[in-house]
Amino acid sequence: MKSESYKPFPHQSIAASPLLPHACELETAFARAWGKVTAHGNLPRWQQALDLLPALPVIAVHIDQPTIQIETKPVNADQHTALIEALRQLIPWRKGPFQLAEVTIDTEWRSDLKWDRISPHIAPLTDRTVLDIGCGSGYHCWRMRGAGAKLVLGIDPSALYAMQFQSIQHYIQEPQVQMWPLGIDDLPPVMACFDTVFSMGLLYHRKSPIAHLQQLLSLLRPGGELVLETLVIEGDAQTCLIPQGRYAKMRNVWFIPSSAMLLRWLERCGAKRIRMVDCTATTTDEQRATEWMHFESLKDFLDPNDPTRTIEGYPAPKRATILAER
Ligand SMILES: C[S@@+](CC[C@H](N)C(=O)[O-])C[C@H]1O[C@@H](n2cnc3c(N)ncnc32)[C@H](O)[C@@H]1O
Structure with a gap:
């Protein structure tokens, strides 16, 4: 591949999509985003990797x-x-899994398990224009297109x-699945055009969670999901954890x-x-180190004597899925 x-x-x-009015x-x-990628110190190595991808039958x-x-x-x-x-x-591969010919990329996360928990509850994606914010490698973007979305834009x-x-994408060649290296704040301020917006694994990284929710709703067309x-964490409507330092060794949890x-x-x-449609504790079957992600993973982020706590003593990771409409 050159x-x-x-x-x-x-x-x-x-x-032919609702993004057209925002094209400029x-x-x-x-x-701007691809300009930043081009300036990344590791780009020559990554680019060389892409160039070395063999033609496959x-x-x-x-x-x-x-x-x-x-296949x-x-x-x-x-x-x-x-x-x-x-x-x-291109290691570390965190979100997947993928199989290319006989090579299986066993990623840190079994992202399919998250999709299995979420997809039965959402409005059918058939013919929808979808935004996946913080899409990682784009694993869920493919699943969204596989579920019938007309256009999927992933940003990360x-x-x-x-x-x-x-x-x-080199092998799939599907122009209706796009992944752009943008952060949410790089999007135009008033879009109001997506049928479905996904924000998965992102809110806790935001310093202003309510501003994030407002931003998510503003990206949706009226009635969009x-x-x-x-x-x-466990608790009533007045309960929120603001970690003092790290949470599960992550620095950027607010x-x-x-x-x-x-x-x-x-x-x-x-x-x-x-409405909340799912709430599940994250397990070491879902998030673990593999030969495609050698660094520490969930097992190392939990208290070895009490896996219901993080290494810092906070409640261990539990994730909720909430659906709402604009
Ligand atoms: C915990 S991962 C979640 C990945 C995927 N959505 C999932 O649920 O498996 C959070 C992702 O958000 C991305 N991210 C961080 N800040 C972001 C921002 N300002 N805008 C969009 N994505 C961001 C990170 O690069 C990372 O890939």
């Missing part, structure tokens, strides 16, 4: 199953080695995740409300039809 760091703005993908602002944000792609799969005819040893070597340059400021997405998945407080926040922001 590709350049410069990415042309995908006019065609948004041409999006194009500017897109160019693709038979089919499967985006509607737990493992996003690029091929048998590949030869050189193709197999080149594929593994290229994908390994991580340059590495953008490269991981490119490596999968918000899918909010975030860490919660607010972990109770689910009751989260519902109250959404109510105060004017959201409609607010």
Whole structure:
């Protein structure tokens, strides 16, 4: 694969979509974001990895199953080695799993488990224009398209995740799934155009959670659906954890409300039809170190003598999914 760091703005993908009125602002944000990626110190290595991706005899792609799969005819040893070597340059792989030919990327997170908890409850994605904020490698974006979405835009400021997405997109070649290296604040201020907006695993990283909720609602068309998945703690509508330092070794965790407080926040922001559809403790089956993510993982973030507590003594991670409408 020979590709350049410069990415042309995908006019065609948004041409017949509700994003069209925002094309100018999006194009500017897109160019700025790819400019930042280009300046990343690791870009030459990642770009080289993408350039080394071998041609594969693709038979089919499967985006509607737990493992996003690029099914091929048998590949030869050189193709197999080149594929593994290229994908390994993009470690750590956190969100997946993916299978390319005979290579399975067993990511840190079994992101399929989150999708299984959430997808049965949401408004059908058929023909919807969807935004996935903080999409990581884009795993859930593929699942959203697999569930019938007309256009999926994933955004995440991580340059590495953008490269991981490119490596999968290289084989799938699906212009209706886009992943741009933007943060939420890089989006135009008033969009009000998405049918569904996902914010999964992001709220607790925001310094102003209520501003984040307002921002999410403002991205939706009237009647559109918000899918909010975030860490919660036990407690009533007045309970919120603001960690003193780190939470589960993460530096950037600001607010972990109770689910009751989260519902109250959404109510105060004017959201409609607010309901919690799932609340599940994160397990070490779902988040763990693998050969594709060598660093510490959930097991190392919990108190070895009491797995119901984090290493800092806070309640162990539990995540709620809340649906609401604008
Ligand atoms: C915990 S991960 C969640 C990934 C995925 N949504 C999931 O639920 O599996 C949080 C993601 O949000 C991204 N992120 C952090 N700040 C962001 C921002 N300001 N705008 C968009 N994404 C952001 C991070 O790079 C990271 O990939």
